[in-house]
Amino acid sequence: MIKIRDLNKSYKMGANSLHVLKGINLDVEEGEFVAIMGSSGSGKSTLLNIIGMLDTHDSGLYELDGFKIEKLNETKAANYRNKFLGFIFQSYNLINFKNVLENVALPLYYQKVSRNKRSEMAMSYLERVGLKPWAHHLPSELSGGQKQRVAIARALAAQPKLLLADEPTGALDSTTSAEVMRLIQEINDEGKTILMVTHEDDIAHMCKRIIRLKDGVIMSDEKIQQVRV
Numbered sequence: 001m002i003k004i005r006d007l008n009k010s011y012k013m014g015a016n017s018l019h020v021l022k023g024i025n026l027d028v029e030e031g032e033f034v035a036i037m038g039s040s041g042s043g044k045s046t047l048l049n050i051i052g053m054l055d056t057h058d059s060g061l062y063e064l065d066g067f068k069i070e071k072l073n074e075t076k077a078a079n080y081r082n083k084f085l086g087f088i089f090q091s092y093n094l095i096n097f098k099n100v101l102e103n104v105a106l107p108l109y110y111q112k113v114s115r116n117k118r119s120e121m122a123m124s125y126l127e128r129v130g131l132k133p134w135a136h137h138l139p140s141e142l143s144g145g146q147k148q149r150v151a152i153a154r155a156l157a158a159q160p161k162l163l164l165a166d167e168p169t170g171a172l173d174s175t176t177s178a179e180v181m182r183l184i185q186e187i188n189d190e191g192k193t194i195l196m197v198t199h200e201d202d203i204a205h206m207c208k209r210i211i212r213l214k215d216g217v218i219m220s221d222e223k224i225q226q227v228r229v
């Protein structure tokens with residue numbers, strides 16, 4: 001699903017340049033559940049954003065599902081994202097003036113699904129994450145864990161091939177984190193390929209493979225024998 005070879009990324013800041021990803025090589029197969037770990041500033045989000053086509057690499061190869069990703073214009077990148085990718089963020093990124101059902105239905109709107117079908121599908125994803133009774137509430141009426149479940153339902157509604165999560169439990173207490181992780185594990189069990197950034201060891205061990213980044217270099221890449229539940 002993902003093939004990355006000798007990928008480099010720098011951020012230019014005036015006369016200076018910060019080399020953030022240094023010769024990354026990575027293969028991810030369909031169905032994997034991969035944690036990207038590393039301390040703050042190690043390049044985790046930059047790597048995830050490049051994989052998610054929210055940012056572009058400077059050199060090297062990146063192929064997603066057989067497509068070579070190069071400097072895409074924003075329209076083309078947005079089309080790819082709507083078709084292939086679902087995102088989950090630490091801060092949920094829900095639209096506060098839309099209700100829960102409308103938030104979940106949004107990716108379907110961009111996929112030009114008809115209004116009735118959108119509501120029906122969004123409702124089924126809300127049911128999947130256990131929040132059907134909250135469909136007509138606003139995000140502000142929900143707890144953090146519930147908001148993240150809505151964000152997960154929204155990411156699934158796009159029926160993405162790949163789910164990308166950047167610190168999805170970063171704003172949650174440990175009990176709620178474990179519950180959200182359990183849901184993400186179930187989604188992987190159902191076959192979805194997932195890449196997740198985290199700096200917490202306990203969370204990473206709930207994935208099936210851990211990649212450790214340090215200063216923009218992959219230091220280790222291990223399959224987890226005993227996945228935590």
Ligand code: ADP
Nearest residue numbers: 011018020038039040041042043044045046047
């Ligand atoms: P992590 O997610 O591991 O904490 P990031 O990928 O966000 O790390 O950032 C890696 C480095 O790149 C950090 O030093 C950060 O300050 C820098 N950086 C990230 N995004 C930008 C940007 N848009 N412009 C300039 N520097 C950036």
Ligand code: MG
Nearest residue numbers: 044045046197
């Ligand atoms: Mg980050």
